[in-house]
Amino acid sequence: MPVEEFVAGWISGALGLVLGHPFDTVKVRLQTQTTYRGIVDCMVKIYRHESLLGFFKGMSFPIASIAVVNSVLFGVYSNTLLLLTATSHQERRAQPPSYTHIFLAGCTGGFLQAYCLAPFDLIKVRLQNQTEPVAQPGSPPPQYQGPMHCAASIFREEGYRGLFRGAWALMLRDTPTVGIYFITYEGLCRQYTPEGQNPSSATVLVAGGFAGIASWVAATPLDVIKSRMQMDGLRRRVYQGVLDCMMSSVRQEGLGVFFRGVTINSARAFPVNAVTFLSYEYLLRWWG
Numbered sequence: 001m002p003v004e005e006f007v008a009g010w011i012s013g014a015l016g017l018v019l020g021h022p023f024d025t026v027k028v029r030l031q032t033q034t035t036y037r038g039i040v041d042c043m044v045k046i047y048r049h050e051s052l053l054g055f056f057k058g059m060s061f062p063i064a065s066i067a068v069v070n071s072v073l074f075g076v077y078s079n080t081l082l083l084l085t086a087t088s089h090q091e092r093r094a095q096p097p098s099y100t101h102i103f104l105a106g107c108t109g110g111f112l113q114a115y116c117l118a119p120f121d122l123i124k125v126r127l128q129n130q131t132e133p134v135a136q137p138g139s140p141p142p143q144y145q146g147p148m149h150c151a152a153s154i155f156r157e158e159g160y161r162g163l164f165r166g167a168w169a170l171m172l173r174d175t176p177t178v179g180i181y182f183i184t185y186e187g188l189c190r191q192y193t194p195e196g197q198n199p200s201s202a203t204v205l206v207a208g209g210f211a212g213i214a215s216w217v218a219a220t221p222l223d224v225i226k227s228r229m230q231m232d233g234l235r236r237r238v239y240q241g242v243l244d245c246m247m248s249s250v251r252q253e254g255l256g257v258f259f260r261g262v263t264i265n266s267a268r269a270f271p272v273n274a275v276t277f278l279s280y281e282y283l284l285r286w287w288g
């Protein structure tokens with residue numbers, strides 16, 4: 001099994017993650033709290049109340065976990081394509097796989113990465129939702145004092161299964177949308193690259209950016225539900241399951257609830273995935 005894809009997935013994911021985390025914090029707040037009037041209001045309040053560091057809350061764990069999550073995503077995608085089409089990454093420009101194979105490989109990668117991502121994403125969302133300013137002497141400590149404390153508290157209060165709260169919504173979100181992610185990327189690269197050649201850096205940046213936007217627009221409805229399920233159980237259980245969370249969110253806030261955070265999700269998705277695909281492609285060419 002070729003391992004370069006796993007390593008390239010890890011490095012490229014880490015670069016994209018640092019770039020996108022501030023957008024991600026704003027998105028999670030908008031999806032789960034009703035105190036903000038919009039993106040700008042949320043950014044101003046985070047900055048005033050929590051300083052610049054507020055935007056980077058909950059980042060240390062995703063950075064540590066990206067090694068597992070993104071290498072599983074890209075490694076499983078590429079190795080599933082190898083199983084389906086018997087072509088390696090280097091051979092795929094000369095013998096391009098069909099879109100059905102790309103979609104199936106993407107869905108497989110998305111499904112397996114969601115399982116690895118679930119506990120890390122839960123801890124990130126819980127930490128991002130703490131609105132206390134960064135600790136000052138004499139001020140009461142926030143409920144979670146860091147990622148390990150958060151993980152231990154969830155385990156103590158909600159058990160092992162508590163660490164997988166929201167995992168079903170995450171799998172439903174990621175399985176089809178990661179298929180869409182790779183199809184969009186490959187489709188755009190093929191469109192703007194002469195047959196048999198590698199795509200140029202500009203093509204990779206644009207195709208990666210739009211792959212991010214297309215997949216995140218499709219993912220946003222379940223992303224909202226996932227974030228709410230992850231915050232559920234913090235004080236008391238509100239939702240019985242994914243469907244119940246969908247129904248009661250629509251009942252209370254209308255259909256527009258499914259598009260909460262779609263603008264910030266897309267603004268984040270372009271640079272994150274442009275950088276992720278560019279570094280992934282170049283690392284593989286460099287090692288190839």
Ligand SMILES: CN(C)C(=N)NCCC[C@H](N)C(=O)O
Binds near residue numbers: 177
């Ligand atoms: C819509 N979804 C779930 C995706 N496209 N997932 C693939 C990876 C995305 C990248 N790490 C990011 O955080 O944007």
